[in-house]
Amino acid sequence: MAIFSYLSPVFIAVICILIAVILQNKRNNQKEKKGKEKKKVESRPWVDEDLQDGTEVPADEEGKDEYQDIDEEDIEHIPFTPRRYDEQYMVKRSKEFYEVLNQRRSVRFISSEPVPREVIDNIVRAAGTSPSGAHTEPWTFVVVHDPEVKHKIREIIEEEEEINYRKRMGDKWVNDLKRLRTNWIKEYLDTAPYLILIFKQIYGILSSDRKKTHYYNEISVSIACGILLAAIQYAGLVTVTTTPLNCGPRLRVLLERPTNEKLLMLLPVGYPSKDATVPNLKRKPLDEIMVAI
Template structure:
C-alpha cells in the first residue's frame, strides 16, 4: 500500500485534535460534576416531606374507578352577601389593615387560650378549596406539655445541624438580622402547637389508595386561611417548617405514612415583652401587575 508523504502530518494533527477534544470533555465533565455538587451542597436541607408531591402517582392499587364524591351528587343553588360598593371598599380596607398587623412572633405567652377558639380557627382552615374536594389535610393540635417538649427536643436537635451544616453561610447570614437560631423556647411556652400534615394520598373504604390531587397546593391554601383566622381572633404564631424532622414527629404523633409534615404553628397570645423585627412590606405596585 502506498502512503502519501503528508500522512504522518495528518496523523499528528488528528492526534492533537483528539487530545484537545478529550481535555475539553474532561473539563466539561468536571464542571458538570462541580455544578451538581454545588447544587447538592446549596440545598441539602430539603427533606422528602417538604418536596412537592403534587404529581406523585398513586400506586397501581388505583384502578381508575371514580373515587371522589358519590355519583350524581346534587347541586344546590348558591348566593352570597352582596355589598354596596362603598361597603365593599370599607370591608376590604379593614380586612387588609387587620392582616397587615400580622407578624411572625417568637415570644409567645403560656397564658391559656380557649380550646373552642382553636376548634373554630381550624374549622375555618378546613373551608379551603382542594383538588377534587379531597380535603388532603390533617391538623394535629398538641396541648400536652410533655409532648410539646419532645417536639421541641426533636426540632432543636435537627435545627442545630441545619444552622451549622445544612443551610449554608448565606442563609444563616440572611437570618442573623432577624435574630433567629435553633433554640425554640416558644415550642414549650405556646399553649398549642398546630402541626399541619398533607395527605399525599387517601384510602377508599375498600382499602385502596385514593388520589389526592394537588395536595401540596390545597394544604398550603388551608394554611394561609388558618393564619388569617388566627389573626382575626388576636392570636399570634410563627410559621415553622421543621426541616428534616418530619419522620420523627410523625412517629411521635402516631400519624400514618401517607401524611407528610408541611408546617408547624405555635399558637397563643404574645408575651408582654414580645418584639418583632421592624420590617416593611412591598408596595402594591411591586406585587401586582394589571394587564
C-alpha cells in the same frame, strides 16, 4: 494445533472484550450511585427532605387501573346566592380586613398564658373551609396542648435544627436568617399553649384500602395554612410560620400519624409574651406587588 494457534489471538480478544465490558459496567454503576448521592447532597437546602421525597403518589406504586370509590354519578348542583353587600360596605370590609391582617407579624416570643380551646377549634374550622384539588380536603391539623408532647416536639426540632444550621443550610441561608434573629433555640415550642402541626395527606385511603389520588395536595394545604394564619390574626392571637426542616418523619411517628401524611408546617399559637419583639421589617407597597392591565 494449527487451529488452536490460529484461534488463540481471537480467543484472547474475546476474553479481553468480556473483561472490558464487565469493568465498564461496574464503573458505570458506581457512577450512577455517586450521581444519586451527589444529587442528594446538592438538594436544595431549604426544602425539607420529608417534603421532597414522596410529595405525590408515585405513579407505579399507585396502580393505573385503580379507580376511586366515589359515586360516579354527577353530584347534584344547587343554586348559589350568597349574601351581597352594597359597594360602599364592600370597600369598607375589604379595607378593614386588610388593616387587621396588616397588623400581623411573625412572633417568636409566645406567652404561656392559656387560650380558650374554642378559639383554636374555630380557627381550625376556618382553615378547613379552604378549597382543595377535586375537593379532596387533604389536611390534618394536629393540635398539641399536652406539655410533655410539646417538649418532645421541641427536643426533636432543636436537635435537627442545630444540625440544619451547622451543616445542612450553608452560609448564605444562615446569613439571610441571621437578620431575623432566627436560630435553632425554639422556646416557643414549650411556652405556646397550643402547637398546630399541619400535615398534608399525599394520598387518601379509601374504605377498600385503595389509595385515592390527592391532586395538588401541597398547594391545597398551603392555601389552608394561609386561611389558618388569617383566622389566627382575626381572633387576636399570634404565631410564626415554621417549616421544621427534616423533622417530618420523627414528628409524624411521635404524633402517630399514618405514612400518607407528611408534615408541612408547624404553628405555635398564643398571645405574644410581654417582652416580645419583632424585626423592624417593612412590606412592599401595592405598586411593587401588583400589576394592573
